[in-house]
Amino acid sequence: MSHTEDLTRYIANFVDELAKSGLTDVIISPGSRSTPLAMTFREHPEIKEWVILDERSAAFFGLGLAKQTNRPVALVCSSGTAAANYYPAIVEAHESRVPLIALTADRPHELRDVGAPQAIDQIKMYGSYVKSFHEMALPKSTAEMLNYARIRAARAVHEALSGNPGPVHLNFPFQEPLIPDFTLKDLWGEPIREPYTRWHDGKRRLPESFINQLAERLASLQKGLFVCGPQMDQDLAEAVTLLAENWGVPILADPLSLIRTGSHSTGNIIEGYDSFLRNEKIRAYLKPDYIIRFGAMPVSKAYLFFVKENQTALQFVVEQDAGYREPVGNPTEYIYADPVLFCSDLLEAGIISSSSDNDWLTTWKNFNSIAKKHLVKASVGSLTEGEAVKQLTDVIPNKSTFYVGNSMSIRDVDTFLMAGSKKLTLLANRGANGIDGIISSGLGAAASGNPVTLLLGDLSFFHDMNGLLAAKHYNLNITILVINNNGGGIFSFLPQFHHEKHFEVLFGTPLNIDFQKAIEMYGGSYHNPTDSSELKEMLLASYQEQGLSVIEVKTDRTENLHWHKELWTAIEEDILKLVVQ
Amino acid sequence: MSHTEDLTRYIANFVDELAKSGLTDVIISPGSRSTPLAMTFREHPEIKEWVILDERSAAFFGLGLAKQTNRPVALVCSSGTAAANYYPAIVEAHESRVPLIALTADRPHELRDVGAPQAIDQIKMYGSYVKSFHEMALPKSTAEMLNYARIRAARAVHEALSGNPGPVHLNFPFQEPLIPDFTLKDLWGEPIREPYTRWHDGKRRLPESFINQLAERLASLQKGLFVCGPQMDQDLAEAVTLLAENWGVPILADPLSLIRTGSHSTGNIIEGYDSFLRNEKIRAYLKPDYIIRFGAMPVSKAYLFFVKENQTALQFVVEQDAGYREPVGNPTEYIYADPVLFCSDLLEAGIISSSSDNDWLTTWKNFNSIAKKHLVKASVGSLTEGEAVKQLTDVIPNKSTFYVGNSMSIRDVDTFLMAGSKKLTLLANRGANGIDGIISSGLGAAASGNPVTLLLGDLSFFHDMNGLLAAKHYNLNITILVINNNGGGIFSFLPQFHHEKHFEVLFGTPLNIDFQKAIEMYGGSYHNPTDSSELKEMLLASYQEQGLSVIEVKTDRTENLHWHKELWTAIEEDILKLVVQ
Structure with a gap:
């Protein structure tokens, strides 16, 4: 066997098995050593390649695409x-459980x-941030080694997806020459219809006896609470809302729970909790007997305070x-079971929770209504940050993806995204909550073909401006709403704000640059609304356009701080009237 | 002791000891958890802070500043x-031996x-890429813990600098509240004049008996060759050129050896070797008896072939x-000794090498003269890539820094930088040879106050465009020459070039963007010369200006390929006339 035949067949079998295992997309960054992988991926008829020069952006692009599709991306x-x-995106993929397969080309051993x-x-x-690492053997095309290549491909896909999904890493030593020969007969191996290996993963499920016992324990308690934090299972919404309604339990739904909006019943959903749980008296008034949480901890810091103050409530994390x-450190019971099965099993247990203490659910609903009344009320004319997010949540199209940046963006969405029947795929990088890679993540989601609206702040926009090249290169369909408060707006909400000597230099960090120039460089259309109705028009227009539309809303950090504080105070005051009675 | 006093004194003592150990600069990226470090660094009277938002750029900025100053940067x-x-710059710092001190703020243990x-x-x-890692204790202000903080600061500086310099990593767990109290008395500790700890590092030196023996062995051989690869010791030039002239040995000097140009004698320096060692016959004609190499392997691939073909020559790596x-795998003797001492010790041995075979030195000099004649000759009018680099090396100011990008840029500088008396600090990221972080590295060098010229290609320029924000923010003095051949020019020199189906998509990768917009966004002046004399004028003008000047030379990848090949062929043909005789 010649070197070139060894190289070609080994990599072709590897890539073909990735495809057979369900891989559909690969993100390639140019380089010489990776030539065998890059060319073979591009040659494979069933895999789409995306070429992205900046590897940091490339990995986040893969992350966004994997999040959107729930499929692994190479x-x-x-x-x-x-x-x-790749490291920042690998870390984020690890923390937020996203299947990525990093294939790094390497010098062969004698050159290391x-x-x-x-x-x-x-x-x-990538240290402990990948679920598995494997150093691949040098290419050989014996039957044994081609099977090995196939098995490693299939394992990589399975490892990335199985259990809690996450990134895996394979390192490929390549000796020169690096160019495959695609004229070889049976390039993609014997015409095998099926994958070489397959995995059949069972789901965790608790025994009936345990479920019945638990249902009885909970039924004996008055005030139950379901909490749904960030999670990716599209089927949870149906299961958990059904159980909540059957039991008369309110659901605090994080915007990233995929439960706040959708075609399921949203009657028990409390979306305004972040506003009214900021008040200590209100929190004290709403003491639950038990809390069952699905998904990660919600974004809301007010909820965090609420949980901390309810250490004696029975607590479950699924x-x-x-x-x-x-993170709170409360006494907790951990339920390791598929959340959808867990909900339907509890429902089937047929024991109606006596938290048919209707007052409990009604109180939450009433408080929520008061909060919503304030939140929905348009602050006529002036285009504050919150107002911009409100407008966006109003007009964002049904069945589209809403990718949300970290820092203020996700908090504003938490505040202003109202429960409703619109089917939105809400995504964000809430593993490590970085401000990096957000543009590329949104564009990766757009690469799936689904229209995407991306909301982010100016610092995030700056951090990953390189990501915009992919929008231009692949004419991806995205509307980006940049809230530009010229710096780190979230820091105004922290104690650092009161240290004038250091604040602007270390935390405020104004960029003072004109994004319009960058947006033009990447062939995007640029819009700069000055009031709410202009913003609305521009958003609606952008959804009719193809390609990259960027809408920049310029705001003031201090005004924003005061606007939020006034809103929260108004909500608290109205609700406290009920609490004090 | 209160939490705030513990925090304040602990970090103040740490930062103060960094300053006492010689640290002068810190690069800070905004964030909340790092508040104790960020504010204390800014408060310290002897440390200058640079605030850079994108941490990837920030770390490369630190790398460039550390390279320029030979001092550690935090x-x-x-x-x-x-x-x-930080990872890419940490890797580069490890590979190219640059002292960096990464101080990462972390959540405390109970939140991990x-x-x-x-x-x-x-x-x-950062795995094996740092020389040392230490998880710092939680802040305490007992005498014992303040001493510990001081010792760890001093150790970090010493570890980064000692032996082969490199990056170190300290991780700081911080509990809230995070804001120090700078009104505390004796904030920077007892008024200690001296550092708390000091290190006195001896240099490696071989015994006189060994030196004499070695000098005798070498003296018995006819054809000696010194090779100076990339290295950072400013004193080597004097020592190695003195020895070479005394022994009549030619020196092949890489542009990054800091030996090609300067106030030392450059009589024995052969700078054109990359051009004429491309030819197999010429290589065969120039077989050395021994090679002593200082620094890393030179950039030149032609030299690599030359060494590979001279396995039987006695070889030393210092x-x-x-x-x-x-990397060649030849039989080699390794000299672990301070290179400057090693040269002066050999000189003092007083044994004149009989490579006073004058023909040997003369032949190298003659070949070099022929190469130079072609290289210096201006290709009138048309502004090719090589021509642009030639113009730049002509007009770059004395006592300035020349930061060179990877890929084609460093190769063109290797080809066109002629030996001379101009004192230039040549820097490049040749540890891992990445195209990332180059703008920030150049700006970091400029942050030292030394004027910097940065040469790089369009892909490198794109990769680190975010780096330009620092130029604007700090009004740094830099001239950037971008050779824009709209894509990966170096790949045209590789076999991949002949695979039309995949070449442009996977390797050529044209960006098709207009950099002028980005440069304007960052407040730089933009210039686009169309011929050599315009380029020269614009370069000279830029050296009179303050701030960021970017000169973009637009070239064609294929034309560039042919231009280089024609030049090399002309040189080979002329030299072969002498070889055949």
């Missing part, structure tokens, strides 16, 4: 710092740690497979 | 993916791995402290 880069640029150019130590370079996500 | 960031963005926001596993997150940088 990343291909050359040796050297290229692979190090000998001062050869572009050779760095890539073995386990995890589909594994993991520990309970 | 990096401060918040918890989460912020720290992961419990699903708390922005908490990722930062323990040893390392100041440790490391293994011999």
